Amino acid sequence: MAAVARPGSGTPAVEAIGLRKQFGSITAVDGIDLALEPGRIYGLLGPNGSGKTTFIRLLAGLAKPSAGQARILGTTMPDRPTLARIGYMPQGEALYPDLSVGENIGFFATLLGAGNRASIDRALRLVDLVDRRDTPALELSGGMRRRLSLAITLVHEPPVVILDEPTVGVDPALRVQFWSHFRRLADAGTTILVASHVMDEADRCDELLFIRSGRVLARGTGRELRAKAGTDDLERAFLRFAGLDDEGNPLPEGGAAPASPPAAPTGPPAEGPA
């Protein structure tokens, strides 16, 4: 397969087709269908336990679906070679504390096929850690560790970047920096999927996906979703789509899942790529 997904090429960068994942009797991902276009930033929003992380792990090839397919750049996951084309940033720090900054990134870069000096230098420059190359990860501040984690995620210049809550525990200044990186990458054609439960980051995304109980409740730009829900507050909009009132109690008329007919639920994007 030689289809390199570029903006407008037609192949979705990320695709889920009837994607399901069950752990025993628990259904973590309950039949998600969606297609994400190259060159855009997607926000995956949902409360803890909504299936965000499982969904992301299925996309990143870290778990096998119970049913359906996850496709990255046209290849069905899990697929080992394709992993080198995904930048995955896990929730935790996922660094070796005993290794220096340079050793940490060098190790993962080698496994990702980008163990050359130029790639590593570029990634470290991106997160401003060049002069910390010899510092053990243990001695870095929390923010520096997040930056190193991001540098590892991006070291091989992947066309698809999947980030699981990248800005948790990150101070506001650094958060702004992170988002400007993301925007620059998207402008260069990278597809970015950011899982978050911080609603105030949502407006930095091109498009939002509300996820709850393993299903996509709604999809659209922040403005569209607010308009559909009839509220200015994104958090409240989420609750509406989830069939809950502002206090988080079920609305009288509806069950959770099949509610919210106004949301263009899970199909292709409501509006074309920019």
Added chain:
Amino acid sequence: MSPRRVAAVARRIAEGFRRDRRSLALLVVAPLLITALLGWVLRDQQQGSVEIVAVNQAGPLGDRIVAVLQSAAATAADGTAVETATTREAAVAQIRTGTADMALIIPASLPADVAGGSGPTLTVITNGTDPAAESGAFQSLQGLVGLVAGSLAPPGSTATLVPRIQRETVYLSPDADQLDVLAPVFLGLFAYFFVFVLTGVSFLRERVGGTLERLLATPVQRSEIVLGYAIGFTIFATLQVLVLTAYVLGRIDVPAIGPVGAFTIGLNVQSAGSPAIAFLVAFLLAVGAVNLGIFLSTFARTELQVVQFIPIVIVPQGLLGGVFWPIDRLPDVLQAVAHVLPVTYAVDALREVMLKGSDLGSAAVQTDLAVLLAIAAVFVVLASLTIRREVA
């Protein structure tokens, strides 16, 4: 399988070690310390001076026995002393207070027994709380009693000749001690123990710290991780085995300097075989230990829980693997258990090589190596399976 990725994993282990000085010290210094202590204890043990209290109830014949015992003890000059007490109760009281180790009761029936030609019975009373030391004392007493046999013959008749025994051995020399037999085996045991603990903890950190997740999000293969781990840790196990082998086999005499008396470094253990083959055995054992560590780390949530596997996984192997007691003397059930333990085969191979001088041509060594290889392979598969489980 990409050599570059395997090398990257192995290098990562080595780099981690470089900063983790404590683990490095644990790996090399701790086994040296233990071996040195063991050598010291076994080689320079204080001669246990045995205090025997003889209670003679048999008149002049008994007096003669006591006299023979006393002169023999004095000649032996190994600290054994024979005193006398008048009654059994007095002797027992001495044992209770600790002034005597052993009471020898020469019964009143002795002269009649000897005259009647039936074997006389001597009663020995010991404290009973320290079987090992007492059996040692008992042995030295038996040596003395052998001499007594001659004195039992009636005066005038030819004394029974007690033959002297001269000892020769097929392997090593007759004066080889317990340490010569134990030390080579300890090489394998230490490698197994430390590699297991370090891998278990290290892989647990991978799982808990999320780096395993990140690893599995790269194109690395599970077999590459397992192999890289094995290589990385084996480099350090090698270092350990080399240092220990040098210490066990070597000997440096340090002359007295000022107030410090002369002493020796190294155990100078007798060895017939090739350290290279011994190393091969330790290497195979270490590969098995790496993968056992990876496998068992699945069942631990904290580093403490890895340590909790030691009494279950390591100690039984130390007890049953033939380190201290030969396997063919174990009860049948335990023998069966011993035959599935990797340490058993490593111990056997190390003894074959180091004590008997066997080489790779020996069938016993070949069997041991083949079994060790097979066990290592089983654990490689198990370890790979547990990494896969993370993904599924």
